[in-house]
Amino acid sequence: MDWAQAEHALGTALPTDYQQLVETYGDGVFDETIWLPVPDSAYDDCDLHAQTTERNETLTDL
Template identity: 75%
Template sequence: MDWPRAERALGSALSADYKQLVETSGDGIFDETIWLLVPDSAFDECDLHAQTMERDEILGTLWEFEDKSVGLLETGVRVLPSVGGAHRNSASGVLRLLCDVPTPTKHRFATAGQTLGITRQ
């Protein structure tokens, strides 16, 4: 993964633990619930760039009618789609998020290919 290129394309830094998780797992879904989006995924549903553009468009219309939360008013902060939903671009910890999700034993992971089948390419 070319992380500097991915971060330039997103206009945002990505946390070290997110990068480690992507390098280890690739794109896919934890526990049939939590999507791991990856820059330049072969699947639109798991492509961090594609999902970020879609969310930017949706949030752009939301901010026309709703006030942004205080945390989103900070310079350089934006919402990125992530495992578990949207989050601010911060070093707060993607792996921590996964650890905080209640599961009976451990997290199951299915690759995007196993879950979604045929790629867009």
């Protein structure tokens, strides 16, 4: 994972412990409860970039 590129695309730093979690477990849904989105996920629901954009648009509309 190119964390510098991901942080640049998101416009924010990502915590080191988050990066370690992603490196250890990858993306996905754990126990149908905990969602771990990551930059450039193969799954739309777990793609951090796509989810950030979608949620920002939703918040703007509110």
